[in-house]
Amino acid sequence: xxxxxxxxxxxxICSFAAADENWNQFRGPRGDGxxxxxxxxxxxxxxxxxxxxxxPIAGRAWSSPVIWGKQIWITNSPEIQNLAEGQTKLDVPLxxxxxxxxxETGKTLHDVVLFEVDTPQFTHATNGYGSPTPYIEEGRVYxxxxxxxxxxxxxxTGKKIWERRDLPCNHFRGPGSSxxxxxxxxxxxxxxxxxxxxxxxxxKTGETVWRKDRNIDFGTTDGDAKKAYSTPIxxxxxxxxxxxxxxxxxxxxxxxKTGEPLWMVRHGGMNAAGRPLFGNGLVxxxxxxxxxxxxxxxxTGLGDISENIVWKSNKAIPKRPSQILVGxxxxxxxxxxxxxxxxxxxxxxxxxxxxxxxxWSSPLFANGLIYCFSQKGEIPxxxxxxxxxxxxxxxxxxxxxxxxxxxxxxxILRSKTxxxxxxxxxxxxxxxxxx
Numbered sequence: 001x002x003x004x005x006x007x008x009x010x011x012x013i014c015s016f017a018a019a020d021e022n023w024n025q026f027r028g029p030r031g032d033g034x035x036x037x038x039x040x041x042x043x044x045x046x047x048x049x050x051x052x053x054x055x056p057i058a059g060r061a062w063s064s065p066v067i068w069g070k071q072i073w074i075t076n077s078p079e080i081q082n083l084a085e086g087q088t089k090l091d092v093p094l095x096x097x098x099x100x101x102x103x104e105t106g107k108t109l110h111d112v113v114l115f116e117v118d119t120p121q122f123t124h125a126t127n128g129y130g131s132p133t134p135y136i137e138e139g140r141v142y143x144x145x146x147x148x149x150x151x152x153x154x155x156x157t158g159k160k161i162w163e164r165r166d167l168p169c170n171h172f173r174g175p176g177s178s179x180x181x182x183x184x185x186x187x188x189x190x191x192x193x194x195x196x197x198x199x200x201x202x203x204k205t206g207e208t209v210w211r212k213d214r215n216i217d218f219g220t221t222d223g224d225a226k227k228a229y230s231t232p233i234x235x236x237x238x239x240x241x242x243x244x245x246x247x248x249x250x251x252x253x254x255x256x257k258t259g260e261p262l263w264m265v266r267h268g269g270m271n272a273a274g275r276p277l278f279g280n281g282l283v284x285x286x287x288x289x290x291x292x293x294x295x296x297x298x299x300t301g302l303g304d305i306s307e308n309i310v311w312k313s314n315k316a317i318p319k320r321p322s323q324i325l326v327g328x329x330x331x332x333x334x335x336x337x338x339x340x341x342x343x344x345x346x347x348x349x350x351x352x353x354x355x356x357x358x359x360w361s362s363p364l365f366a367n368g369l370i371y372c373f374s375q376k377g378e379i380p381x382x383x384x385x386x387x388x389x390x391x392x393x394x395x396x397x398x399x400x401x402x403x404x405x406x407x408x409x410x411x412i413l414r415s416k417t418x419x420x421x422x423x424x425x426x427x428x429x430x431x432x433x434x435x
Contacts, residue, residue: 023067023405023412026133026178027275027362031233033324035366039409041424042369042381043392052421052428053106057099057414061130062360062401063178065412065419068136071109071155072101072412074402074419075143077130080123089118096129098143098153101419103407110158115149115165127174131229133403135179135186142186142203146175150188152206162206170194176229176273182243182256185209187232191247193223198232198245200259210259218249228288229273237278237299244283244299246272251285253299263305267295267312274322274362277330280344282310284323284330293317296347311347316340322362322403324370326384333359333372341386351388355380362403373400377415396420 027033044050059076066073076097081090093116100110123129132144136155144150147170151163169175169192177189186203190196196214201207218226225248232245234256243256248270253262269290277284282296292312301308318334329350330342337359340352357374364371369391370384379394402414408431410423 021408022069022136023065023407024137025066025135025180026064026231027322027403028406031180031231031275032277033322033362033364033403034326035364035406037406037409038367039424039427040366040369040371040406040411041422044394044422046395046397049425050422052410052423054418054420055101055106055108056417057419059097059130060128060416062128063130063414064133064403065405065414066134066136066141067103067405067407067412068138068141068155070103071136072103072407072419073134073136073141073143073155074099074101074414075130075132075134075145077128077145080125080128081120082122083120090120093118094120094129096145096148098134098141098151098158100155100158103412103421106419106421112153112158112160114143114151114153114160114163115145117148121147121170121174122172123174127176129174131174131176133178133231135181137181140203142179142181144175144177144179144188146171146177147190147192148175150179150201150206152203164201164206167199168195170223172224172227178231180232180234180243182234182241185256187243187256189228189230189232189245189247191226191228191230193227196226196228196247198243198254198259200256212254212259212261214247214250214252216250216264225270227271229271230286231275233276233278235278235283235299237281237283238301242299244276244278244285246276246285246287248272251276251283251287251297263299263302265295265297265309266304266306267292267309269293271319273320274318277323277325279325280328282344284325284344286317286323288319293319294323294347296344313342313347313349315342315349316352318359320360324363324365324384326365329384329386331363331365331370331384333363335359337374339370339372339380339382339388341388350386353388355390361400364404364406366406371404371411373404373413375399375401
């Protein structure tokens with residue numbers, strides 16, 4: 001089986017797109033950070049001819065771009081404004097917005113204020129109000145700000161089709177889980193300090209189809225240990241469709257249509273953020289702060305299937321960035337800058353190397369290469385292989401918390417201050433000649 005195809009069971013539910021012209025969700029069309037692009041630029045930097053355009057993005061939001069056709073959509077939010085002691089509301093409400101940028105020119109097409117918030121929850125200095133990544137499809141984009149609101153917009157007009165502001169959750173450190181979609185259902189993950197649940201909305205109307213509380217014994221009364229920020233994946237395995245949703249202490253697989261729990265695996269931990277992966281007959285789950293923060297599980301059976309854990313690891317596992325699965329190898333960059341390759345069948349470390357920088361952005365795989373993006377703008381590129389070979393060490397002016405995206409053979413990158421389109425001049429010339 002070819003390396004990328006090992007994850008294509010996700011396509012049956014996430015997307016049937018065979019190419020990356022539409023990067024529709026967090027971690028791309030397969031939800032796993034892989035791209036089928038073959039001509040992405042490998043070396044680039046500020047002022048290099050690969051920079052097609054660079055536009056400033058005001059505000060503070062870590063959501064990744066989503067792309068459909070010639071439109072790039074991001075969510076945006078202001079700097080953190082926690083209420084001061086004794087303060088009941090802000091003097092000027094927070095404005096949470098959605099921004100659409102033209103892929104060809106970088107010009108802003110829409111900048112729409114969706115929600116105004118005068119009583120924000122406490123948000124940690126490392127987060128913000130706009131971390132969840134949207135989901136986009138033909139004519140519609142679904143944006144989510146956690147408990148602050150969820151909305152569906154018409155992508156041509158930027159007008160709001162429906163909204164929900166009645167899904168409670170004290171995120172305590174700020175929202176982080178992104179939107180997932182299957183058919184006519186839109187899934188929101190609300191694992192907070194006070195409540196922990198998953199909800200499926202009718203994406204056409206915004207109405208609730210089902211809601212399921214986590215209903216497990218967390219082994220603690222500390223709400224801070226019950227939080228999580230993960231985004232579910234949808235797979236087909238063991239003859240069943242499954243919505244795989246990690247949270248604090250455990251992961252549950254649900255029937256995506258009804259919300260019926262199918263199985264659960266207990267792995268410990270809290271603050272789960274990485275999106276799970278599926279391949280080689282295994283689900284790979286990152287639990288962030290657990291004693292063994294990466295586990296591989298056979299997704300078979302019913303009820304508590306913790307005995308199905310095939311292997312577990314605590315070797316330089318990232319807390320925030322997601323992993324990359326390429327065939328029977330897992331590649332990852334942890335928060336502290338340790339890049340590593342792991343055998344996906346056994347959990348054994350193949351190689352490990354500390355590189356410059358700290359990393360919260362998830363890596364990208366394309367054309368046999370892994371791209372990583374640091375908080376200070378370092379961008380190492382290395383081969384997805386059993387031996388480490390660094391092929392480029394790039395640098396951009398500002399750092400990254402948002403994860404990289406791809407449009408055709410162009411990188412679309414959101415730094416902390418700007419949005420970039422980065423593409424080989426030869427590819428652009430060839431494209432222009434073919435028009």
